[in-house]
Amino acid sequence: EVQLVQSGAEVKKPGESLKISCKGSGYSFTIYWIGWVRQMPGKGLEWMGIIYPGDSDTKYSPSFQGQVTISADKSISTAYLQWSSLKASDTAMYYCVRQQAVQDAFDIWGQGTMVTVSS
Amino acid sequence: SYVLTQPPSVSVAPGKTARFTCGGNNIGGKSVHWYQQKPGQAPVLVIYFDTDRPSGIPERFSGSNSGNTATLTISRVEAGDEADYYCQVWDSSSDHWVFGGGTKLTVL
Numbered sequence: 001e002v003q004l005v006q007s008g009a010e011v012k013k014p015g016e017s018l019k020i021s022c023k024g025s026g027y028s029f030t031i032y033w034i035g036w037v038r039q040m041p042g043k044g045l046e047w048m049g050i051i052y053p054g055d056s057d058t059k060y061s062p063s064f065q066g067q068v069t070i071s072a073d074k075s076i077s078t079a080y081l082q083w084s085s086l087k088a089s090d091t092a093m094y095y096c097v098r099q100q101a102v103q104d105a106f107d108i109w110g111q112g113t114m115v116t117v118s119s
Numbered sequence: 120s121y122v123l124t125q126p127p128s129v130s131v132a133p134g135k136t137a138r139f140t141c142g143g144n145n146i147g148g149k150s151v152h153w154y155q156q157k158p159g160q161a162p163v164l165v166i167y168f169d170t171d172r173p174s175g176i177p178e179r180f181s182g183s184n185s186g187n188t189a190t191l192t193i194s195r196v197e198a199g200d201e202a203d204y205y206c207q208v209w210d211s212s213s214d215h216w217v218f219g220g221g222t223k224l225t226v227l
Binding site for chain 2: 035047061103105106107
């Protein structure tokens, strides 16, 4: 079965760092793009960026450029989303997604990782 | 940057047809994807490349795209179709994905 399994919920304080993960299975991890989508509480979907694990080519939404880092370790079929200094406004559900080509739809979604940032 | 406009809500009785619009400048020249998100769940792809249905999505779901409006249509609506529906396009001018704000379907 093709799936993306994300790491568990996190509760952090403002200023702390965080790295969440997304592990792909059931398909060839290196030939599909992995993206990240933010959904703030009660709000819509926002695209953050994507990475091609085969060569680590990465594209960011202008809204998230410089705010987060997307990376991947193809040896363990895992992609990451990382913050160096969290803010309360980073509180949201984060989904990883799979797409075959840059303009293809997101055909597989992870279950989501809830990140709560509160003092 | 490119903007997609969706009405906040649509209400329809069971068995009727629900239509969800997604407006954008010359959106007919782009490929539109649609997602369904039920409460507490991750989104699911229901239509891709304007009109195609992934395996497992009922034939009741269909899509069209022309001019400045793309449309997702659900025929013979069921209570289980209650969800938020999002449209999505790739903005090639800025190399990034754009989502519409989403439309909440209420089945009366």
